[in-house]
Amino acid sequence: MKHNDTKLRLLALTAMFAALTYTLTAFLHVPTIKGYVHLGDAVIFLAAAVLPTPYAAAAGAIGAGLSDALSGYFIWVPATVVIKALTTLAFTSKGEHIVSARNLLAIIPALLLCVGGYGLYSGAVIYHSLAAGFADAAANAVQTAASGIVFVLLGTALDRSGAARRLGSRQ
DSSP states (O other): OHHHHHHHHHHHHHHHHHHHHHHHHHTSEEEETTEEEESHHHHHHHHHHHSOHHHHHHHHHHHHHHHHHHTTOGGGHHHHHHHHHHHGGGSOSOSSSSSOHHHHHTHHHHHHHHHHHHHHHIIIIIISOHHHHTTTHHHHHHHHHHHHHHHHHHHHHHHHHTGGGGSTTOO
16 A cells, blocks of 8 residues: 555656646746746756656656647647656756755756757757757756756755655655
């Protein structure tokens, strides 16, 4: 019975993180010429630092993918689903704290995945020009960096409050 309780808890947390990612991405964003800049990645980083990797990847892919689809940016859904799922691989949920050295350093590959992934996707699929694909690289970098800062602030608050131990695999 305990295994089923843990699995149900992880599924519920995954759904919560997907919903939060969707909300912060779809409703709190700044439009750009190629899409929008948002803080939904902060929730993806948090999910990756709290949940086991498959659950975190699902939360990020579902939340961000739904945001693109339901906001009318259908062409970005394939890239978003892959990039956000891959982003979670850089983080770990196995430590005692959300904000750990590895999770701080994970913001760097997350930034590279976001900038590189969207640049390559838009360059290859949408514009057929890598130069045009990377035209929005600065906005993608700012989005990821800002999300990294929000992740550190939220993660630190959860670590200090003791709530981090009650989430995900920290029991």
